Amino acid sequence: MDFQLDAEQAAWRDEVRAFLAENVTEELRREMAVHHLDKPDGEVEAFRRKVGQRGWFGLNWPVEYGGLGLSAVHQHILATEFEYAGAPPLDLTVTSVAPMIIRYGTPQNKAEFLPPIARGELRVAVGYSEPDAGTDLASLRTRADLDGDTWVINGSKIWNSAAQRATHEWLCVRTDQQAPKHRGISVIMVPIDTPGIEIRPIITWSGYRTNEVFFTDVRVPVTNLIGEVNKGWQYITGALDLERGALTNVGDLRRAVDDLIALADRPLADGTRPADDPVLRRQLAQLDADVEVAALMGLEAASLLDSGTIPTVQVSVEKVFSSELRQRIADLGTRMAGLAGALSRDSPGAVAHGRFEQLYRAAPLLRFGAGTNEVLRDVIAQRGHGLPRGGR
Amino acid sequence: MRLVLTAEQRELRAVFAELFARQCPTSLVRDLKRPESDGFPPQLWTALAAAGALGLPFGQEYGGQGAGLFELGLFFTEAGAALCPTVVYTTLLYGLAVDRLGTPRHRDAYLPALCAGELVASVAAWNPSDAGDLRPRLRATRDGDGWRIGGTLDFVANAERADVVLVTATEETPTGPGRVLGFVVRPGGPGWSAERLRTIAGDKQSRVRLVDCRVDDDAVLAGPDGRGLDPADLGWVAEAAVALQCAEMVGGTAAVLDRTVEYVRTRHQFDRPIGSFQAVQHHVANMRIALDGARLAAYSALWWLGRGERATRRVAVAKMHCSEAYKWATLTCHQLQGGMGYVRETDLHLWSERAKVTELQGGTADVAARWLEREIGLVG
Numbered sequence: 001m002d003f004q005l006d007a008e009q010a011a012w013r014d015e016v017r018a019f020l021a022e023n024v025t026e027e028l029r030r031e032m033a034v035h036h037l038d039k040p041d042g043e044v045e046a047f048r049r050k051v052g053q054r055g056w057f058g059l060n061w062p063v064e065y066g067g068l069g070l071s072a073v074h075q076h077i078l079a080t081e082f083e084y085a086g087a088p089p090l091d092l093t094v095t096s097v098a099p100m101i102i103r104y105g106t107p108q109n110k111a112e113f114l115p116p117i118a119r120g121e122l123r124v125a126v127g128y129s130e131p132d133a134g135t136d137l138a139s140l141r142t143r144a145d146l147d148g149d150t151w152v153i154n155g156s157k158i159w160n161s162a163a164q165r166a167t168h169e170w171l172c173v174r175t176d177q178q179a180p181k182h183r184g185i186s187v188i189m190v191p192i193d194t195p196g197i198e199i200r201p202i203i204t205w206s207g208y209r210t211n212e213v214f215f216t217d218v219r220v221p222v223t224n225l226i227g228e229v230n231k232g233w234q235y236i237t238g239a240l241d242l243e244r245g246a247l248t249n250v251g252d253l254r255r256a257v258d259d260l261i262a263l264a265d266r267p268l269a270d271g272t273r274p275a276d277d278p279v280l281r282r283q284l285a286q287l288d289a290d291v292e293v294a295a296l297m298g299l300e301a302a303s304l305l306d307s308g309t310i311p312t313v314q315v316s317v318e319k320v321f322s323s324e325l326r327q328r329i330a331d332l333g334t335r336m337a338g339l340a341g342a343l344s345r346d347s348p349g350a351v352a353h354g355r356f357e358q359l360y361r362a363a364p365l366l367r368f369g370a371g372t373n374e375v376l377r378d379v380i381a382q383r384g385h386g387l388p389r390g391g392r
Numbered sequence: 393m394r395l396v397l398t399a400e401q402r403e404l405r406a407v408f409a410e411l412f413a414r415q416c417p418t419s420l421v422r423d424l425k426r427p428e429s430d431g432f433p434p435q436l437w438t439a440l441a442a443a444g445a446l447g448l449p450f451g452q453e454y455g456g457q458g459a460g461l462f463e464l465g466l467f468f469t470e471a472g473a474a475l476c477p478t479v480v481y482t483t484l485l486y487g488l489a490v491d492r493l494g495t496p497r498h499r500d501a502y503l504p505a506l507c508a509g510e511l512v513a514s515v516a517a518w519n520p521s522d523a524g525d526l527r528p529r530l531r532a533t534r535d536g537d538g539w540r541i542g543g544t545l546d547f548v549a550n551a552e553r554a555d556v557v558l559v560t561a562t563e564e565t566p567t568g569p570g571r572v573l574g575f576v577v578r579p580g581g582p583g584w585s586a587e588r589l590r591t592i593a594g595d596k597q598s599r600v601r602l603v604d605c606r607v608d609d610d611a612v613l614a615g616p617d618g619r620g621l622d623p624a625d626l627g628w629v630a631e632a633a634v635a636l637q638c639a640e641m642v643g644g645t646a647a648v649l650d651r652t653v654e655y656v657r658t659r660h661q662f663d664r665p666i667g668s669f670q671a672v673q674h675h676v677a678n679m680r681i682a683l684d685g686a687r688l689a690a691y692s693a694l695w696w697l698g699r700g701e702r703a704t705r706r707v708a709v710a711k712m713h714c715s716e717a718y719k720w721a722t723l724t725c726h727q728l729q730g731g732m733g734y735v736r737e738t739d740l741h742l743w744s745e746r747a748k749v750t751e752l753q754g755g756t757a758d759v760a761a762r763w764l765e766r767e768i769g770l771v772g
Contacts, residue, residue, distance in 0.1 A: 001401065001462065002394045003695040009393055073393055261768055275770045285761040288768055289709040296688035300395040307396055317684050320677070374670075380680050381673035385653045388668040
């Protein structure tokens with residue numbers, strides 16, 4: 001084991017930090033606060049182009065696919081620094097979809113999809129959940145039927161985040177109606193401008209936009225199917241493991257706790273500091289300790305990836321721990337300043353620009369998103385400790 | 393940065409796991425727990441000495457293995473899983489303290505015997521309930537060519553069986569308190585009286601009262617250039633003690649989790665293994681999450697301490713996580729094993745008792761949080 005960045009890794013971190021110092025501008029932050037990531041041709045898009053120019057969307061892909069051939073630890077370092085700086089994060093196209101194409105895609109899949117992903121031009125919306133297939137994902141009903149050399153897709157997807165700015169759907173469909181439910185699923189890449197796709201926005205409590213997307217006789221070439229037909233379940237469970245791993249970089253949590261510690265030192269109107277309260281100090285110390293541990297969990301998962309395994313149990317451990325920690329951070333952040341903790345960003349008197357009020361509304365998502373914590377606890381017990389399935 | 397054990401490190405763990413499986417059954421743990429036992433396991437001790445475990449972190453010139461503190465932590469993990477008698481820990485800790493705080497002459501005097509298994513030892517050099525508190529409880533006065541020390545130590549582990557105990561005392565001078573010095577005291581000599589305490593785990597702790605206890609100059613650790621022990625060095629030893637104990641707790645947590653997983657996999661009710669119920673699986677998952685956090689925090693602390701400098705922040709994080717992970721794992725395992733885990737003959741309580749002692753020893757999570765509060769600037 002080695003707990004310190006080596007010289008090369010430290011130089012990489014410094015390179016990423018220097019890039020962020022130059023490119024995460026006030027204008028970019030303001031645009032993200034107001035528009036999330038959704039403003040076309042704005043600061044976020046300009047930032048993404050710069051990331052793409054550096055080849056960082058493909059930083060841990062093999063060189064033969066246009067990547068930089070760096071390690072999962074490198075990607076973890078970059079993602080952590082991006083989150084700490086509040087930069088637009090690497091999206092799932094890069095962190096979970098592309099690795100699956102590299103691992104399972106046909107030669108044509110790779111040639112067609114990887115170069116534009118690396119340039120930041122191809123961005124997917126991940127089409128997994130359906131109104132009646134959420135946690136029980138394998139019950140999905142959106143279907144694709146072969147008509148000559150064309151797949152014809154009918155059905156609908158929900159929680160289809162980023163569809164409004166995606167170029168493609170990474171779509172999970174049923175391609176064999178007779179097979180057992182896990183064995184009749186395939187993944188098809190569907191250009192978002194194909195006729196027959198309708199996107200309806202859904203606005204969540206945090207203000208984050210997601211979508212319901214409807215597919216009516218949507219026709220795509222047979223070659224858009226990823227890898228082999230009816231092997232999709234294997235691909236998407238692998239992608240979900242990577243997605244959890246990418247989601248649980250705790251750069252944002254480290255930043256939130258650092259900000260809380262700084263707030264605790266700032267004198268209140270009566271001249272005392274929040275940190276004068278020993279109970280608050282104890283709570284902050286716990287959050288600090290827990291963020292440190294969550295960061296170690298993330299680095300361990302990245303190290304395991306580099307040693308050639310998809311660390312299913314470890315990323316599940318990390319995801320459960322860090323998502324529940326996020327809620328505790330948001331909760332303490334809103335409690336530290338009395339009733340002012342209820343003030344939102346645009347209110348007079350808002351504390352820390354309302355970011356903990358915002359985090360309080362954003363945090364529930366990661367407890368149930370990307371696999372509910374209840375299912376992930378089952379995964380930990382069953383795949384980590386050999387307990388039998390079937391208790392749900 | 394690579395948070396995966398190397399092949400050599402995995403091999404080291406496997407060797408010690410196998411040794412403890414053979415030499416440290418729970419029947420031994422139970423025997424040593426009895427009030428009439430002195431807590432010393434002759435056969436295990438011989439085996440550990442033969443395997444080089446007692447010399448693991450010490451230089452080859454003393455008969456040691458020259459391994460790092462991190463590797464010693466892997467040993468403590470396997471020891472913790474097997475509920476190794478604490479005399480092994482206190483003896484190794486004494487060696488680490490002499491290695492760090494002593495002169496070459498002190499190392500020559502103690503380390504070869506220790507590596508060979510011929511020295512049983514202990515350390516009482518910080519507040520037993522707060523390892524961040526290094527203030528001596530004893531006073532020392534010059535007496536001819538030696539010293540007289542006096543005062544009371546509330547907890548000295550393995551005091552009765554130890555050949556030597558390292559204590560610290562504040563020098564008394566005509567102008568008030570002087571240097572902080574280390575003294576190697578021989579239990580049972582003139583001026584030494586010890587009263588056995590009875591702990592929840594039956595480990596051997598004594599309250600020691602020293603009255604004009606005489607120590608010769610050659611058994612005094614006076615620090616660099618004789619100016620007294622450097623707080624940075626003594627603090628490193630105290631932090632290493634906490635971090636190693638954290639590694640022990642990681643092993644203990646893993647052991648009770650494994651035992652309980654085995655139980656819930658085989659115990660049937662309502663015609664199915666109780667381990668198939670989601671409520672049971674979630675208890676298991678929560679223990680695993682806490683164990684992973686504790687393990688990473690403990691190994692991080694050990695790794696940074698192994699570079700030779702204090703690592704207060706990481707040690708605090710480790711103690712906060714390990715104390716709670718081990719204790720709650722034992723209590724959750726009692727819940728999952730029900731009556732079968734509650735009876736003495738199934739041994740679970742042996743870990744539960746050790747978990748409580750290790751939670752308190754060196755400082756609870758609350759005490760460790762105070763170390764962290766200082767490190768992150770919440771306390772001036």
